[in-house]
Amino acid sequence: MAFYPFTAAGQAYPRNQWYVAAWSHEIGEKPLMRTIAGEHIIVYRQRSGDVAAVSALCPHRQMPLETAEIVNDQIVCPYHGAAFGSDGVCVHLPFQKHVPAGMDLKSFHAVESAPFIWLWVGAGKAPDMSRLPFARSLQPEAGQTLLFGLKTFHVRARSQIVLENLFDQSHISFTHPLTLGQRCAANGPTRPSEIIDDENHLAFLRLSPAKDTDEALRALFPDISAKIRIKGRSELFGVGLVIAAGSEIIACDAEGEPASSMGDLVFFHAITPETDHSTHYFAGIMRDFALDDDAISNSYSERNDQVVREDIRVLEAIEPYLAEADASDEPNFVTDAAAVRVRRRIEALMENKPAARACEPVGG
Ligand code: FES
Ligand SMILES: [Fe+2]
Incomplete structure (x- = not known):
């Protein structure tokens, strides 16, 4: 089975x-x-x-x-x-x-x-050294980037559902209504504009429409333009390193077209099976702006801890019932496409088969 x-x-x-x-x-x-x-x-x-x-x-x-x-x-x-x-x-x-x-x-x-x-x-x-994941954006560069809020969590749930949850944007408004939901509820998840599917790397890239710059961003970047776009990305490196909610803030020109990058903020996660039914969850954050601002570090870090705990609560609620579950009978939403693609990729690795690539529908 x-x-x-x-x-x-x-x-x-x-x-x-x-x-x-x-x-x-x-x-x-x-x-x-x-x-x-x-x-x-x-x-x-x-x-x-x-x-x-x-x-x-x-x-x-x-x-x-x-x-x-x-x-x-x-x-x-x-x-x-x-x-x-x-x-x-x-x-x-x-x-x-x-x-x-x-x-x-x-x-x-x-x-x-x-x-x-x-x-x-x-x-x-x-x-096999070729399978060692390498995420260039997570390499600490002195004076250029800051890795912070590095935490280790334990999850009483199988690693694959922890992994897939990171590629599932549609849960955000419901699992994280206070921590993240307000940001995402209005528009819902956006379809990826580009997908990279390489040997050791799968990435879903999204570019938001131009929107007005809010006060919080103006406080961080006083010279920022009136409109910005957010370049979002969800990436899987190897079988367990994930950048989810990586987002680059792009200043726009008068036409709303991307002009220059203001800053990059990346939430990353390493998902490691402990046993068949439990998982180590390493969560951290990287940014390349306001490097000396401890208040920003603390606020992102506290919020991220809370977000991870909210995810863990859901995943641990599900795990006890999975012995009887059969994924082949399970309905999927259009918003499940990225997570299902990750599942197929991991499953193909275990079966030593090439993952289905071009034929896999993504987005709804
Ligand atoms: S020497 Fe290790 S248990 Fe005896
Ligand atoms: Fe979540």
Whole structure:
């Protein structure tokens, strides 16, 4: 039977992929224990600054290594003192020379690409570096961009519905009536004006009609034109990194045509399966204007936290009923096209098929 919301695949998420395991700033010399794609893993930083990731349970008696001491980059089990290298190999036992078979920890390929620590989740295969997601707009550029409001949430719901929710604009007025809804209720979701569908990147781009510049924008950009347009984008990088509600503020000329970019504000999300029925949700914000204004950072950050909690409330309400659900019977709205396209893409990856591209209708 297919695993909802897929219609053919019997698994919850794709393996042999890169997933975000943590924010860079979460990882220090003490191990952080997290379950990623069903694997219990500890992640820590070695003296060189490199990140190591190995299985979190000591093979001897299953002691969680979360509280292990790290001595010269080696992990020392807090129960009977077995020591492991950062590659997971057991290098020392306190009471015998011979290391019995089965004492090594499993090691995982970790790559740090700030602000994220990525982990390759695969069946013992070498990592495929070409699948490592890269979002240029999230690369911190000193003095040019600011990443802020970086938070880690936990969701008691399967990762695919968390992912699809980020491509579903039609829920905004109803799930987020106070935090976001007033902005969107009047016009409803707009159809994408352009779609980019590449190997590791799917993007829906939207350009709003010209509208009068409001006071809030004028306070941020005193020289802004009388009319602006908003260039919005929803993007999926790899299988779990999403820019949703990326929006660039474009000043317009007298005819209402786009003239120059005033600023870019991006809400980004990394969605990582914890188990088949739970998900790690990393949420952050990037902007390239008013970099020193802490009041702006705090206000966007607080609102974003609230928006994520509102989404989580809905997704956790749905999850308990999905064991009996069959997505092939489920009606779709025209506004579901982007989310369904993401679903088909992920499902095709699991089935090792090329995703249906040109034939997939988008927008209503
Ligand atoms: S449980 Fe780790 S050495 Fe015994
Ligand atoms: Fe939402």
